[in-house]
Amino acid sequence: MVFEYILKMNGIDPTTDLTIIQNIDFGVTAEAFVGGTGDYTVEFEPHATGIEKDGSGYVIASLGVDSGYVPYTCFSALGSYMKEHPEIIQSFTRGIQKGLDYVNSHSSEEIAKVIQPQFEETDDDTLKTIVERYHSQDTWKTDTIFTEEAFELLQNILEEAGVLEQRVDYDALVTTQFSK
Template identity: 60%
Template structure:
């Protein structure tokens, strides 16, 4: 959806101007790209870097850079849980902010070394290349506040793709109270 949104924002109609094959298993798109006559593929890491290091492709653009801050990861809780457990939610949010602070304060190599145990199937050089790419693209925000602008962008993308029929007011769905408090953690 993000890819098609970016195309439309740049005057390209995905339905008329090109052919997008969406029937390939998500985990198999890089291999399929390597084996067929496709011109482009949309890849998450580590597949994008693997295509480059294997000499089978080149990263030519970043959907994250071209789209703006799309909130790919958000944490949801019921209002009843928020009311009953504000301390737990705040501690969780503070821990996430601590991770964001670590990313801002360390080099891509240092970050890669710390996260490497979570990616046993990927070597440290590849992890470092991925983190460096994200670092250079300013992928990570300074804080966890889910801004209204990003919320509206997400709804624009969903609406543009035909997946969202009715927009939801930001104030009805998003609370930034815990993230605002965590910013100074």
């Protein structure tokens, strides 16, 4: 949806100006591309860097950069749970903030070393390259606040994709009290 939204923002109609192959399992799109299917592919890491490292292709753009701050990851809780357990929500939010503080104040090499155990299948050099790319693209926010601007962008993307029937008021779904 984000890819199609970016195409449309740039005057490209994804239904008439190109063919998007969507019947390949997401886990094997990199292999399909390397095997000759398609002229371009949209990949998450570590597949994008893997394609570059083996000489099969190049990363030419970042959907995250071109789309703006799309909230790819957000956390949800029932209002009743937040009301009954504010200390848990606050502690969780502080933990996420500590992670953001870390990635925004340490080198790519330091970050790669710390997260390596979570990515055993990815070699150190590839992991460092990925983290460096994220740093250079300003991927990580500095705080946990889900802004109204990001919320509206997400709704624009969902609406443009035809999966959002009715827009929702920011204040009805989002609280920033724990982040603040």
